[in-house]
Each structure stands twice: as C-alpha cells, then as structure tokens.
Amino acid sequence: MISPKDYFRVKNDVITFDVRTKTEYEMLPHFDWAINIEFTEFISNYLExxxxxxxxxxxxxxxxxxxxxxxxxxxxxxxxxxDALTLEGGIYNYNRKIK
Structure with missing residues (x-):
C-alpha cells in the first residue's frame, strides 16, 4: 500500500492503473494521468x-x-x-487528504 502523501510525491514516476469501470471512471473523481482498464479486463490481460x-x-x-x-x-x-502497490483508501481518501 502507498499512502496518499507518498503517492502525491511519486505519482509522476510510477504507472497508475485505474481498475474501475469506464462509467465509474467518467462519472466519479479520477486522476487524468491514470490508465483506465476495468478490473476483470486488466486481470485477464495484465501482461499485455x-x-x-x-x-x-x-x-x-x-x-x-x-x-x-x-x-x-x-x-x-x-x-x-x-512490483505493484495500491493507493491506501483509494481516490476518495487521496482527495480527502491531499486536496
């Protein structure tokens, strides 16, 4: 896990995958720099x-x-x-702590 504060410091040096559905990504707060690939699709084709x-x-x-x-x-x-981490508490927590 990576804390919101640590993620804020390294977000430009990592690859961020947003694993929500396309609808969730479009309707809810999201990171413009994240690559949106729905969870099951991501898991099925992760190597690609x-x-x-x-x-x-x-x-x-x-x-x-x-x-x-x-x-x-x-x-x-x-x-x-x-090598992978998840953002602690998700985007909701990040926006509460950072913004």
Whole structure:
C-alpha cells in the first residue's frame, strides 16, 4: 500500500492503473494521468497492459474509488512477480487528504 502523501510525491514516476469501470471512471473523481482498464479486463490481460504501458518496468500503483478492487489488482500483480502497490483508501481518501 502507498499512502496518499507518498503517492502525491511519486505519482509522476510510477504507472497508475485505474481498475474501475469506464462509467465509474467518467462519472466519479479520477486522476487524468491514470490508465483506465476495468478490473476483470486488466486481470485477464495484465501482461499485455504491462508491456504496453510500462516498458521501463516502473512501480505500478493501482487505484479505484475506495481501494478494494485496486488492492486485489495489486495483490494479483505481486503474486505474478510484478512490483505493484495500491493507493491506501483509494481516490476518495487521496482527495480527502491531499486536496
């Protein structure tokens, strides 16, 4: 897990995947710099997305609204040997703490 304050400091140096649905991404607060790929699609094709969006092998941070799905996505990536964290408390918590 990465705290909102730590994420704020490194957000330009990591790859951020928002694993919410396209509708959630469009309707709820989101990070303009995040790559939106719905959770099940991301899990099903994670290697394709890692190759496409992270050729430099940067740290991956997964985000969602409250941290549940993104936590599962980060756990999945770590289980497959990929360096990944989830944003503590999700975008909701980030906006409460940082903005």
């Amino acid at each position: 997305y890692i190759k496409k969006y992270n050729p430099e092998n940067k740290l991956i941070v997964t985000v969602c609204n409250a941290g549940n799905r993104s936590g599962q996505a980060a756990d999945f990536l770590r289980e497959h040997g990929i």
